[in-house]
Amino acid sequence: MFAMLRVTVTTASRNYEAVIEHGLLSRAGEILHDLFSGTPPVFVVTVPPVRRHWGRVLLQSLNGAGFAPKVVEMRDGERFKRLSSVETLAEDLLKLGADRKAVVIAFGGGVVGDVAGMLASVYMRGVKLVQVPTTVQAQLDAAIGGKTGVNLKSGKNLLGTFYQPALVLIDPATLSTLPDREFRAGMYEALKCGVIGNPELFARLERCSIKSLRKDRDLLTWAISESVKLKARIVSADEKEGGLRRVLNFGHTLGHALETATSYRHFLHGEAVAWGMIAAAKIADEVRFSNNGTFDRIRDASLSWGSLPKVNVTTSKAMTLIRSDKKTESGVVNFVLPKEIGKVEVVKDVPEQAVAAALAQIRRLSRE
Ligand SMILES: NC(=O)c1ccc[n+]([C@@H]2O[C@H](COP(=O)([O-])OP(=O)(O)OC[C@H]3O[C@@H](n4cnc5c(N)ncnc54)[C@H](O)[C@@H]3O)[C@@H](O)[C@H]2O)c1
Numbered sequence: 035m036f037a038m039l040r041v042t043v044t045t046a047s048r049n050y051e052a053v054i055e056h057g058l059l060s061r062a063g064e065i066l067h068d069l070f071s072g073t074p075p076v077f078v079v080t081v082p083p084v085r086r087h088w089g090r091v092l093l094q095s096l097n098g099a100g101f102a103p104k105v106v107e108m109r110d111g112e113r114f115k116r117l118s119s120v121e122t123l124a125e126d127l128l129k130l131g132a133d134r135k136a137v138v139i140a141f142g143g144g145v146v147g148d149v150a151g152m153l154a155s156v157y158m159r160g161v162k163l164v165q166v167p168t169t170v171q172a173q174l175d176a177a178i179g180g181k182t183g184v185n186l187k188s189g190k191n192l193l194g195t196f197y198q199p200a201l202v203l204i205d206p207a208t209l210s211t212l213p214d215r216e217f218r219a220g221m222y223e224a225l226k227c228g229v230i231g232n233p234e235l236f237a238r239l240e241r242c243s244i245k246s247l248r249k250d251r252d253l254l255t256w257a258i259s260e261s262v263k264l265k266a267r268i269v270s271a272d273e274k275e276g277g278l279r280r281v282l283n284f285g286h287t288l289g290h291a292l293e294t295a296t297s298y299r300h301f302l303h304g305e306a307v308a309w310g311m312i313a314a315a316k317i318a319d320e321v322r323f324s325n326n327g328t329f330d331r332i333r334d335a336s337l338s339w340g341s342l343p344k345v346n347v348t349t350s351k352a353m354t355l356i357r358s359d360k361k362t363e364s365g366v367v368n369f370v371l372p373k374e375i376g377k378v379e380v381v382k383d384v385p386e387q388a389v390a391a392a393l394a395q396i397r398r399l400s401r402e
C-alpha cells in the first residue's frame with residue numbers, strides 16, 4: 035500500500051503542503067482541523083457533478099471534525115470561468131456571512147480551482163484557500179503553484195492573480211468517477227512530467243495501458259505523486275515563471291496553437307498537449323538536438339493510450355499562432371525540446387522548417 039505523502043511547496047509568499055493519499059477526502063476534516071488549530075468557517079466552492087459524486091464524503095468529514103461547512107456552487111464548464119462567476123460567488127459568500135476569517139475550499143477540476151482561487155485572493159482582500167482538486171489535470175497541475183484566473187472574451191486566463199493555498203488535498207480515489215476521456219487527457223500531463231524530469235515515471239507509464247492505469251490504484255497514486263513532486267520542485271525554485279518554470283510548457287507551445295486554432299472545441303487540453311509533445315520531440319529530432327530513440331518513445335507512449343482527435347490545422351495557421359503566443363519573446367520562437375527522456379531544455383530560434391516538418395508529421399500520424 036501507498037502511504038500518505040506530504041510534498042512541501044516553498045514560495046516567497048508562503049510554504050504549504052500538498053498531501054496525497056487514496057481515500058484522503060474522508061480525512062479532510064481532521065487534517066484541516068490540525069492545520070487551522072480549530073474550526074474556522076469553511077465555504078466549499080464546487081460544481082454540480084463534483085458535488086453529486088463526492089460532496090457527501092467531504093461534507094461528512096468536515097462535519098465530523100466540528101466544522102459547519104457551507105456550499106456555494108458555480109455552473110460547470112470552461113465557459114463559466116469568467117469574472118462574473120467570481121462576482122456571483124462573492125455575493126453568495128457574503129449572504130452566507132463569510133468574513134475575513136473565512137476559508138474557501140476549491141473542490142473540483144481546474145476550472146473550480148482557478149475561479150475559487152481567484153475568489154479567495156480578492157474576497158475582502160484575501161481569505162485562506164484550500165485546494166481539493168478532483169480531476170487529473172487539477173491534481174497534478176492546476177492546484178499546485180498558485181496561479182488563479184479567469185478568461186476574457188479575447189482569450190484564456192487573461193485576468194488572474196498569484197495566490198498560494200494554505201493546503202492542497204489530493205485524493206486519487208475521486209478520479210474514479212471521471213469520464214474516460216477526461217482521465218486519459220489528464221494523464222498526458224503525467225507523461226509530460228516524465229519527459230521533463232522523471233525517466234522512471236515515463237518508463238512506467240509507457241508500459242501501462244490506460245485501462246490498467248485506471249484500475250491500478252497504487253500506480254495511479256504513485257504517478258500523481260511523482261508529477262506533484264516535480265511541479266512542486268519547479269514552482270518552489272521559480273514561483274513566477276522565470277526560466278525554470280518554462281520547462282513545464284513542454285508540449286504546450288504547439289498544444290496551445292492547436293487548441294486556439296480549433297476554438298477549444300476539438301481537443302481536450304491534455305490531448306492537444308499530447309500532439310504538442312510528439313511535435314516537440316519531432317522538432318528535437320529534426321534539428322538533431324535529442325538523443326536517438328527519444329522521438330520514437332514519446333510518439334509511441336502518447337499514441338499507445340488510444341487515438342487522439344485528428345489534426346487539421348494548417349502549417350501557416352499554426353505558425354501564426356505560435357508567433358503570437360504570449361510566451362514567445364519578440365518574434366523569436368522558443369521551444370522546450372527533449373534532449374532525452376527526463377531532460378528538456380529551452381531552445382531559442384528553432385528553424386521554422388523544423389516546426390513545419392513536425393506539424394506535417396502529427397497531421398499524418400493523426401490519420402493513421
Ligand atoms: N492554475 C493553473 O496553474 C492551471 C494549470 C493547468 C490548467 N489550468 C486550468 O484548468 C482548467 C481545466 O481543468 P480540468 O481539466 O480539470 O477541467 P474542468 O474543471 O472543467 O473539469 C472537467 C469536467 O470534469 C468534471 N469533474 C471534475 N471532477 C470530477 C470527478 N471527480 N468526477 C466526475 N466529474 C468530475 C467537471 O465538473 C467538468 O465537467 C482550464 O481552465 C485550465 O486553464 C490551470
Ligand SMILES: [Zn+2]
Nearest residue numbers: 223286303307
Ligand atoms: Zn497543460
